Amino acid sequence: MSRFLQMIxxxxxxxxxxxxxxxxxxxxxxxHSPFERFGWVALMIWLIPVARxxxxxxxxxxxxxxxxxxxxxxxIGVIGDLNVLIYCGLAGIMGSIAHVSGRAWLWLLLAxxxxxxxxxxxARLQLTPHMVQLLRLVTATVAAGLxxxxxxxxxxxxx
Numbered sequence: 001m002s003r004f005l006q007m008i009x010x011x012x013x014x015x016x017x018x019x020x021x022x023x024x025x026x027x028x029x030x031x032h033s034p035f036e037r038f039g040w041v042a043l044m045i046w047l048i049p050v051a052r053x054x055x056x057x058x059x060x061x062x063x064x065x066x067x068x069x070x071x072x073x074x075x076i077g078v079i080g081d082l083n084v085l086i087y088c089g090l091a092g093i094m095g096s097i098a099h100v101s102g103r104a105w106l107w108l109l110l111a112x113x114x115x116x117x118x119x120x121x122x123a124r125l126q127l128t129p130h131m132v133q134l135l136r137l138v139t140a141t142v143a144a145g146l147x148x149x150x151x152x153x154x155x156x157x158x159x
Contacts, residue, residue, distance in 0.1 A: 014093045018089045053099060070096060083116070091111035094111070110140075
C-alpha cells in the first residue's frame with residue numbers, strides 16, 4: 001500500500017461530512033439562544049482528549065464500526081432533518097478518531113454538554129440561562145478530564 005493511502009483515514013472524511021452538516025445549526029443555536037451561548041466553548045473543552053490523540057499521531061486499530069454508525073446517524077439526520085442525530089454522528093466520529101473504548105464511553109456520552117439538547121434536559125427545572133451555561137461548562141470540563149484519564153495515548157510504532 002502506498003504511503004499516501006496509509007495517511008488517508010476514513011474517519012476524517014466522515015468527520016468532515018458530519019461537521020459540515022452540523023455547523024450551520026450549531027452556530028445558529030449558539031449565536032441566538034441564551035441557553036446555548038457557551039456551547040462552542042463546551043465543544044472545545046470536550047474535544048481536548050481528541051486533540052491529544054491526534055497530536056500523538058500513532059497508528060492504532062481503527063474503529064470503522066463506530067465511524068460507519070456515526071456516518072449513518074448523520075446521514076439519517078440530514079435526510080430526516082433531525083439535528084440531534086447529526087450531532088450524535090459528529091460526537092461518534094470524534095470518538096472513533098479518539099479510539100474510545102472501555103470506560104471512555106462515558107466521555108462520549110457526555111458529548112451532550114455541547115449539544116442544544118443539553119438545555120432541554122434542564123428546561124423542566126426552570127434554571128436561568130446562566131445556570132445552564134455554567135452547568136454546561138462544568139460538564140464539559142468533567143468530560144474532558146475523564147477523556148484524558150481514560151483514553152490512553154497510543155505509543156508510536158517504530159518504523
